[in-house]
Amino acid sequence: MVENVVRSQSRGYEVRITICRPDSRNALNREVAEGLIAAILAAEADAECRVIVLTGEGERAFCAGGDIKAGAEGGPFVQDPAYPDHFAGQLFETIQACRKPTIARINGVAMGAGAGIICACDLAVMVDHARIGTPEVKVGLFPMTIVPPMIRMLPRRRLMEMFITGVPLTAEESLRYDLVNHVTDTAGLDDKVAELVAQIAAQSPTAIRLGKYACHAMEDMTYAQQMRFAETLLPRVAQTEDAREGFAAFIAKRKPEWTGR
Structure with a gap:
């Protein structure tokens, strides 16, 4: 891991991963x-980790989007034509595929790729002074790699307005359109994250x-395919150690002791 730009810290059941720029x-x-x-990937393999929290350092920005100043040295808008995979797309896919x-x-502000990271996560808690936007049109670009995660999250007309006007959403609007789960003031941000963890x-x-x-697998299936998949998977879930422990704890009226198996 690149320690000078990304920091990973274990905090009990939480692993907090911070962009440090x-x-x-x-x-x-x-x-x-x-x-x-x-x-x-390291947090996903850590048996002690139950939740992964992604954030940015400081109070100004979560992630202000792709680094335009990076140019050809790791910039998001320069790509080797022989290798079509883009690192931003790989990041969003890694977050969405994470089993935890x-x-x-x-x-703070989340623009462009920052909005993509938010949409790829399962849950989101937002400070009330932050904004979420896609300003790429203002510099003659379009946010191609964040379309897949965002189009699954926002109503189409709202999303297209963001894309073609570049006007960001306030925290209140982000909550209204279910882009985030909770909005807090700065003092309450970590308390809400800790509560969810x-x-x-x-x-x-x-x-x-x-x-x-199951949710990710069923996302692009037809309704009938989703139901057949769910019917097949449910008995398997019921046979896990955790399910057997959950049933036993419920009957005994005690707190379950999860093994994660």
Whole structure:
């Protein structure tokens, strides 16, 4: 992992992954994306980790989008034509494919790729002074790599207005359009994140892992395909150690002891 631009810290059941480029408003370049991907994969493999929190350093920016100043040295708008995979797309896919719950801790503005990261996460908590936007049209670009995660999250007309006007959403608007789960003041941001982490950590890791797998697999299926998939998966979930422990704890009226298996 690239320690100088991405920091990963274990905090009990939480692993917090922070973009550490406050002077560049935590802008995304190849180095940051690769650091985030490595940190997410490491947290996913950590047996003690139940929740992954993604955030930016400082109070100004969560992630101000792709680093235009990076140019050819890891910039988001320069691509080797022989290798079509883009590091931003790989980052969003890594977040969405993660088997552990992910929370975006939106401590400041989130533009472009920052909005993509938020949409790729399972949950999002936003500070009330922040904004979420897609300003690429203002410099003659279009936010191609963030369309897939954002189009699954926002109503189409609202999304197109963001894309073609470049006007960002306020925290209140982000909450209204279900782009985020909660909005808080600066003082309450970490308290709300900690509350969500505690709520998630109290549940079965196995149920959450298989549930995330099912939701992502069913996303682009027809209704009939979704139902057949769900019917097949439900008995498998019921046979896990966590499910057996959950049933036993419910009958005995005690707190379950999850094994994550």
